Amino acid sequence: MESMGKYDEAQKAFQKALQLSPGNEEVMDKLHTINTKVRERNEKTKSQHCKTPEEAKQLGNSFFKDGKYDQAAEFYTRAIELQAGPIKEKAVYYTNRAACHQQTHMYSLMVDDCNAAIKIDPANVKAYLRRGIAYEGMERWKLALEDYTKAQSNSPGVAGASQGILRCQRVLRN
Structure with missing residues (x-):
């Protein structure tokens, strides 16, 4: 999803994964990356x-x-x-x-x-x-x-x- 630019869907998926596996470093890193990309995308679309x-x-x-x-x-x-x-x-x-x-x-x-x-x-x-x-x-x-x-x-x-x-x-x- 991330590679296809579907950041909102990827963000939700990683949030759900983090709920299922709290403290998972890999998931937290990926979620942080996605959150940054979503923020950047939203800034560009102002x-x-x-x-x-x-x-x-x-x-x-x-x-x-x-x-x-x-x-x-x-x-x-x-x-x-x-x-x-x-x-x-x-x-x-x-x-x-x-x-x-x-x-x-x-x-x-x-x-x-x-x-x-x-x-x-x-x-x-x-x-x-x-x-x-x-x-x-x-x-x-x-x-x-x-x-x-x-x-x-x-x-x-x-x-x-x-x-x-x-x-x-x-x-x-x-």
Whole structure:
């Protein structure tokens, strides 16, 4: 496990081995080595250590894929901080962070991030879709419908827009 970079699993295994064989010098040495490697790895994966927005984005993507949405949002925030000027790539970082907020049901933060992305890139379909999702979560159906419709008009056939439109229309009719 250690050689494959699975330090967390190795750490747990050595901790269990130490419980079964307290005072085992070899196990204690290995556990100390693993603890050092885990600490070093964790230090390297702090957002402040990222030097470029792309590096921060990649680490954010990795955390997002692992379901660690708060950590992912932290790295997307770092990418936003590092990216100079309002360019389209910065809008991507905002929509990525909005996706993290979606997973944690923080809809008002989603709206803020999508607004920032749309300000930079008014044609950003993901920003309209995600803001529509946020408005749906906040039960602001008319605003959600507007965003889904805007996403659909910017990119006909985009996944999620037509279903969102139908859901909002159904609620607004009742």
